[in-house]
Amino acid sequence: MATTPSAHPWSSLLRSSALVLALKVAGALGGYAFVWVAVRQFGAEGYxxxxxxxxxxxxLSVVAKWGFDGVLLRELPRYAPEANKVLTRGILLFSGSFAALLMLVLFSIRNGIAEIFHEPRLSEDLTWIALTLVPWTLFQVWAEHLRARQLWVGYGLLQ
Incomplete structure (x- = not known):
């Protein structure tokens, strides 16, 4: 029995949705495992x-992206691959540069933030967060690029 042509897009959609769902569930389970290990290792205060x-x-990552990750999702399907490369590179450059600026700001005010929260050890944690901001932001932008290109496995892994 032959399937109708309209069944194929639904089949692809269901397959990709199931894959993304499975990756998100695996990520959530991994997140809970991480919390369990972190609380046991560092205590509730450390966590x-x-x-x-x-x-x-x-x-800070949301601020660094300025919503341009959503632009990728909207615009990439409309244009040719060469234009997509230019758009993606431009957004990666902008978001990465702005994240680097925010990284420097966070690094310079980390001690003040720790004082506001009455937690001196927070300063060290914010140092690591500042160093993580640029790659974290770029991973998120790239995930939206993969989502716009319907590369579901890559998108799901970066979520």
Whole structure:
């Protein structure tokens, strides 16, 4: 029995959605395993400092991208591959540069932030977060590039 042509896009959509779902579930389970190990290793206080520092990473990464990761998702399907390369490189360069600027700002104010939260050891955690900001931001932009190109495995792994 032959399938109708309209069934093929749905089949592809379901297959890619199931793959992304499986990768996200695996990531969530890995996240819970990480929390369990981190709390056992560093205690609730150490894990709390990590979560606070990670919140700074998430917020600064969103600011560094200026929403241009969404532009990739919207614009890449519309244009030829050569134009896509130029757009992707431009957004990676902009986001990476702005993330580097935010990294320097965070590094310079990390002690003040630690004082605000009355947690001197937070300063060291924020140092590591500052060093992580540029690659974290670039990974997120690249994930949206992969999503726009419907490369679901790569996108799912970077989520």
């Amino acid at each position: 709390g400092r990590f979560e606070l520092a990670f919140t700074f990473l998430s917020l």
